[in-house]
Amino acid sequence: DAGVIQSPRHEVTEMGQEVTLRCKPISGHNSLFWYRQTMMRGLELLIYFNNNVPIDDSGMPEDRFSAKMPNASFSTLKIQPSEPRDSAVYFCASSRGGLANEKLFFGSGTQLSVL
Amino acid sequence: AQTVTQSQPEMSVQEAETVTLSCTYDTSESNYYLFWYKQPPSRQMILVIRQEAYKQQNATENRFSVNFQKAAKSFSLKISDSQLGDTAMYFCAFMRMNRDDKIIFGKGTRLHILP
Numbered sequence: 609d610a611g612v613i614q615s616p617r618h619e620v621t622e623m624g625q626e627v628t629l630r631c632k633p634i635s636g637h638n639s640l641f642w643y644r645q646t647m648m649r650g651l652e653l654l655i656y657f658n659n660n661v662p663i664d665d666s667g668m669p670e671d672r673f674s675a676k677m678p679n680a681s682f683s684t685l686k687i688q689p690s691e692p693r694d695s696a697v698y699f700c701a702s703s704r705g706g707l708a709n710e711k712l713f714f715g716s717g718t719q720l721s722v723l
Numbered sequence: 724a725q726t727v728t729q730s731q732p733e734m735s736v737q738e739a740e741t742v743t744l745s746c747t748y749d750t751s752e753s754n755y756y757l758f759w760y761k762q763p764p765s766r767q768m769i770l771v772i773r774q775e776a777y778k779q780q781n782a783t784e785n786r787f788s789v790n791f792q793k794a795a796k797s798f799s800l801k802i803s804d805s806q807l808g809d810t811a812m813y814f815c816a817f818m819r820m821n822r823d824d825k826i827i828f829g830k831g832t833r834l835h836i837l838p
Contacts, residue, residue: 641825650729650830651814664825697766712826714768 610634614700614715622723626688629718632681633702641712642675642685643699651699657683658705690722725750727817727829735835736805743790744800744832746815752776754820757791757798760828762812771813774798776820802834810836 613632621627633640641656655665660677668675672691677683687694697717704711726749736742748757759771774782774791781789786806790799802809815829 643828651828653825653827656825699768701768711770712768717766 612700612702612713612715614698614718616718617716618719618721620721620723621690623691624689625722626686627690627694627720627722629685629698629700629720631683631685631700631715633683633700634713635681636704637702637713638680638705639703640677640683641701641703642683643701645697645699645717646695654685687720690720692722695720695722725752725817725819725827727815727827729815729829729832731832732830733833733835735837737837738805738807740805741801741803742805742834744802744813744815744834746798746800746829748796748798748815748817750796750817750819752819756818756820757789758816758818758826759787759789759800760814760816761809762814762831763808763810768814772800805836807836807838810834 612634615630639658642654643651644654645651652667654667655675656663657677673687675685697719699714699717701712701714728747730745755776757774761769761771772782772784772787772789774789781791786803788801812831812833814831816826818824818826
């Protein structure tokens with residue numbers, strides 16, 4: 609199994625630009641999570657999906673952030689327009705869902721730098 | 724709402740020593756999971772150990788063990804005979820049991836093992 613695949617690994621963009629982060633969960637996993645990691649806040653949950661449906665997006669910072677999961681094998685996190693304070697490492701994670709949520713598999717993360 | 728607090732942002736110990744990382748949490752739930760995740764410089768998130776709240780016995784995985792104090796809502800991680808490869812960020816995490824739910828992380832403790 610290839611694991612959770614995120615792209616790009618690094619992204620450098622200018623303030624005001626649109627940024628799209630991509631995630632391919634492990635095949636057969638029903639739950640998908642987007643986390644953001646910063647020095648100040650640690651690892652914050654932004655949003656999670658079960659069976660492609662957003663369950664809890666209370667962690668999404670503001671309307672500039674949006675996430676979609678059009679099918680079981682793909683999800684995106686979009687920031688439009690991006691701001692320097694969005695600079696962070698963004699992780700995608702997946703699990704089989706249900707009681708198996710305790711076993712999260714993380715991707716390698718996307719290091720986002722907004723200049 | 725559940726919260727997880729790690730009061731030690733950074734720690735350093737000599738190789739072969741024993742080190743304890745602290746974690747406290749707040750919840751009104753009676754059934755839940757607690758975890759410790761390790762994040763080495765590669766950015767990978769690795770599950771170190773897991774504890775079910777209904778179990779009184781502390782979980783152990785080789786050199787890693789926990790001290791779970793349910794009444795005090797404390798969940799510390801002890802690393803025995805520390806090795807250079809233990810250098811990493813360590814996250815304490817919480818998840819409600821019996822629900823298709825999310826994992827909430829603390830801010831992390833950066834651990835340095837010194838040669």
